[in-house]
Amino acid sequence: MILHPGIIALLTGALIEVALLIYSSYIGLVIIMRWNANSSTEEQLSLERKTYLVSTIMSFVLAFSILSTLLFIYTVDGMHRLFTGAMCATGSLNANPVGWYALYMKISIFFLASIWIAVNYIDQRTEDSPLVKKKFILLLCITPFLFSDIYLQFRYFLGLKPNIITSCCGSLFSKEGGGMAGGLSGLPTHPMEYIFFSSIFIYVFIACVSLFSSKGFIKYLTGLMAIVLFIISLASIISFISLYFYEIPTHHCPFDILQGHYNYIGYPLYISLFGGTVFGILTGVGEGLKKSRLLTIQINNLQRKWTITSIALITIFALICIYPMIFSSFTLEGY
Amino acid sequence: MGKHIKILEFALSSLWRRKYKNLGIIMVFTLIVMTLSSILLLTYSFKREAFAILKGAPELIIQKIRAGRHDFIPLSYTKKIREVPGVGKVIPRLWGYYYDISTGGNYTVLGTFRGIKNSINVLKGKFIRHGESGVCVIGKGISQARFAEIGDRIPIKGADGKFHSFRIKGIFGADSNIITNDLIIINPEDFKSLFGIENNIFTDIVVQVYNPSEINNVAARIKALFPDTRPITKKEILRTYDTLFDWRSGLVLTMFAGALLAFVILAWDKATAMNAEEKKEIGILKAIGWETSDIMELKFWEGFVISSLSFLTGLIGGYIHIFFFGASIFSPALKGWSVIYPDFHLMPYINPYQIAVLLFLTVIPYMAATIVPSWKASITDPDVIMRG
Incomplete structure (x- = not known):
């Protein structure tokens, strides 16, 4: 294990998270089993009060896990100097491959957590909290993710040994690299550019239509399309967007753009992409919750805000991607 | 938006009314942040110093x-x-x-x-x-x-x-x-x-x-x-220094884990112990129409103000300690020693990463420790309190 201040901070945070999670999952379980909105017993009253506590704890834990994802990426990226052969986060993650699973887990938690916070927000703003049971069932579904995230993070950091020689992004994200990363890097550039830009266009179009249409179908489509766009965007970043930032036609790494060498451009890039995707998904998820009249009014208001935010963020993301393509002297014509 | 600002305003005035009670926790909090920030900033300057020297190395x-x-x-x-x-x-x-x-x-x-x-x-x-x-x-x-x-x-x-x-x-x-x-x-x-x-x-x-x-x-x-x-x-030498300084600061940070735990317990205790007057105040607020979530927000803002005040003071304190007083408390542990030791001035430098690490080590434990006590405070029934 490496006694790095960033690692100690992450692990301390993780321990606090575990303690809070165990407590709130227990209460969540009791609420699911005993909740009865029509009852006026003392037990129901105390459960109603406890929902406030669990909501606060969960908002705290989820906000924390989003922050810890950023800190995790930055720590892992900064740690590459400790490993022979590593040049960015890829190298540090390869030093103990469990790190990759920890990263995937953190990304899934980011999406699930955002959905939960949104559901909780709707529930608290609507009279007689119609979504209590649903939100606590969702909470119990997220808990195992959080636990495994913490477990993987511990295993990753405890298993790091600085004398391991790791392979770096140059060999993993290259056409010869093999595996999924190699396959993504090998995607032909020109068709990928068409797919990427047309899917951004389609997404923004559908989202705009959903602003003016009251049909449920188009809102679900927005949510679905957000997921599709997210996957295409990640593939495009590896396939051609990163190349424009590096100005090297063979370097496909999705992590190097997070470094100061490239003005930390990766942070606004990923934050706008992730944010835009989340708000797009929420538009679809919100549609599925319109079960009563009160909820429908509440959700309709929010959906509008979410869709506009999503369109704005995705546009920012697209602009960041386009910027180097137009303003740098580097072109990918030959490839 | 206006409602949140009003609650923040109320939180500030209620903190001011009980300034001596809050001063205790702010002082301890500041001290903790100052200690930890000294360790982090000092390590970072040593690293930069070592890298600056090794730049000219073969x-x-x-x-x-x-x-x-x-x-x-x-x-x-x-x-x-x-x-x-x-x-x-x-x-x-x-x-x-x-x-x-x-x-x-x-x-x-x-x-x-x-x-x-x-x-x-x-x-x-x-x-x-x-x-x-x-x-x-x-x-x-x-x-x-x-x-x-x-x-x-x-x-x-x-x-x-x-x-x-x-x-x-x-x-x-x-x-x-x-x-x-x-x-x-x-x-x-x-x-x-x-x-x-x-x-x-x-x-x-x-x-x-x-x-x-x-x-x-x-x-x-x-x-x-x-x-x-x-x-x-040269790369190997640089890496060794990097690992060495990270390890040293990690070790000193780990030694302070006990102090951090004591601080969390103190924060929990301070947040739980409410005197009759504070309870009465919450009771009245609820009686005039504040909801449980409003009280929790009030408590959140109180914690927020206390932690940001202490965090900033502590960070500035750590900065002064290192860059104006040469880190007299921690440098023996982190620097190493020798009879003829070079006397050097450390370069002031703070980056966002250090601040993030510091936040994770101090503010997040504090916030976590005060969640349950502030919930307990906010669910109190107005009639129970006002009846005495």
Whole structure:
């Protein structure tokens, strides 16, 4: 294990998270089993009060896990100097491959957590909290993710040994690299550019239509399309967007753009992409919750805000991607 | 939005009404942040200092190893190393350590070699001319420890038991202190007779490599050519320093885990212990229409104000401690020690990452510790409290 201040901070945070999670999952379980909105017993009253506590704890834990994802990426990226052969986060993650699973887990938690916070927000703003049971069932579904995230993070950091020689992004994200990363890097550039830009266009179009249409179908489509766009965007970043930032036609790494060498451009890039995707998904998820009249009014208001935010963020993301393509002297014509 | 600002305003005024009670927690919180930020900032400046020094270090050094120990390297090795493609200058060096009984300090003794004048040039007096013997150039630390000025003589006890004396020709200035403080430079011939070293052997060999990305390949070539050598690249040295300082600061941080835990318990206790007046206040707020979530927001803002105030004060305190008082509390643990230790000023530098790490170590535990107590406070029934 490496006694790095960033690692100690992450692990301390993780321990606090575990303690809070165990407590709130227990209460969540009791609420699911005993909740009865029509009852006026003392037990129901105390459960109603406890929902406030669990909501606060969960908002705290989820906000924390989003922050810890950023800190995790930055720590892992900064740690590459400790490993022979590593040049960015890829190298540090390869030093103990469990790190990759920890990263995937953190990304899934980011999406699930955002959905939960949104559901909780709707529930608290609507009279007689119609979504209590649903939100606590969702909470119990997220808990195992959080636990495994913490477990993987511990295993990753405890298993790091600085004398391991790791392979770096140059060999993993290259056409010869093999595996999924190699396959993504090998995607032909020109068709990928068409797919990427047309899917951004389609997404923004559908989202705009959903602003003016009251049909449920188009809102679900927005949510679905957000997921599709997210996957295409990640593939495009590896396939051609990163190349424009590096100005090297063979370097496909999705992590190097997070470094100061490239003005930390990766942070606004990923934050706008992730944010835009989340708000797009929420538009679809919100549609599925319109079960009563009160909820429908509440959700309709929010959906509008979410869709506009999503369109704005995705546009920012697209602009960041386009910027180097137009303003740098580097072109990918030959490839 | 307006509602949140009003609640924040109320939180500020209620904190002010109980300023002495809150001052206790703010002071402890500030102290914790100051301690931890001192450790983090100090480590970071040491790292930067070390990297700044190593910037001028040779890219590749070749040492000879015999039975796992460092040994002198024969001159004949340089010829073959020069033939490796991509290699520029190959410079054999003579250097060693000398323990001086009179001052109790360890000196680094270095024989002059080609190009040395270009690497260290901050100098009072003159440098040793080629072939000039019986003279030396010393660092400021040695000059101070032995009260020696230019023109004085420094006696050094040789391997033969006799004293060899060297006239001081120049003294290095304070600018290069961290490299030259304990340094004595003498003629290579003098070096050999002083330490009883035979001709044609050297301490190590510095190899210049034209293309920086070829350094590892050149090192591998040399290792294959001479299996009894150990090539050391600058990158490896940098990495070792990086790991070392991270490890040291991690160790000191871990030692403070107990203090952090005590602080969390204090925060929990302070948040739980409400006097009758505070309870009454919450009861009245609820009676006039505040909801449970509003009270929780109030408590959240109170915690937010306390932690941001303490965090900023602590961070500034840590900064002052390090960059104006030379980190007098922690530097012995993190710096290392020696009799003739360079006296250097640390470069002030804070980056967002350090702040994020600090937030994770202090504010997040504090927030977590106050969630349950503030919930307990906010669910109190108005009628129960007001009835007394």
